[in-house]
Amino acid sequence: MNKDMKILIVDDFSTMRRIIKNLLRDLGFTNTVEADDGITALPILQAGGIDFLVTDWNMPGMQGIDLLKKVRADEKLSTMPVLMVTAEQKREQIIEAAQAGVNGYIVKPFTAATLKEKIDKIFERIDG
């Protein structure tokens, strides 16, 4: 896992973006950018250079699930690892996210250990 990879954090609440950013920094990932919903995230992704997407689900404008679907449908972005960090924990939603091709799913509130575990798992699969 490359610690210099560029990570896009998407959440409509700035407090949560800062928390994720700080946790990632603790894990050694310092190269992060932020967006507050799918609509602002998509152009950043399309501009290129992002290696990993961490997104919330419930956001105004474009929701995380739609962002995920757009990423998977985009030729250049389709293989990007996507971690969803959300308060949504209905069975059908988790299945929907899985079917849309999410790589990891974390329910809020979460711990630093959970974030580390899920990121490790995602990149173990990709690297291995």
Place this chain on the structure above:
Amino acid sequence: MAEGIVLDEAFIMRAKELVVNAESGNDEAVKAILDELITMKETSLFQELGKLTRDVHETFKAFRTDSRITELAEGGGIADAKERLHYVVTMTQKAADTTMSQIENAIPLCESITSGTSELLSSWERFTHRQMEAEEFRLLSKTLKVFLETANNDSKTLMSNLNEVMMAQSYQDLTGQIIFKVIKLVEDVEEDLINLIKLSSKHMGQDAISDLSADSLSGAQPSAAEKNKQKSSLDGPVVPGLVDEAETLAGQDEVDDLLSSLGF
């Protein structure tokens, strides 16, 4: 008002008779016609009053039986909002408690680091100015070692305190989502009440009294709350007491189990 015109014609006819009888000095007939006219006027007044009373009664009945009113009062909406807001209070309280506890744990560590460094600094000054005996220096190096070990541990604890404080701030996202839901509910209630007032003012009006029954009122169109329910399928943060337990997973472990059953 067809009734009114007939009544006025009858009234004018009797009034003309009254004038004729008065001019011819027929006292008995004048008295009789006067009584009759007063009765006619009173009847018309009572009829109007009766109609008004009935309209008011019908409107209140419509309010009582309107499903939207019951829905707002009992059917989840307001009760849910109360549950949600109570949970917001619980969550903010918990976050504040966590933050305060972590800070209270951190302060003594900062104090001990501050006093330790102050003492060591003054000793170090004396050492660099060659004002220290060999025996005292041996003591200083022991003190220094103990201090560095303690400070190393304390700074790790401080780091963990700060991380806990940071994680506690996630309440802002979660309570924010819950409060947005309550704001949406208040907007829906407002919209429904405005619709009801519009409908009932129509109901109280001159037209269409008979065809605006309670049934047609409540069946008119889906309420804002219903529309909202249809539109938004996202539940947001789990609020205790408002959970569809069959459909909602209990936490990260259950989410992980579900995902691994799906091949993740």
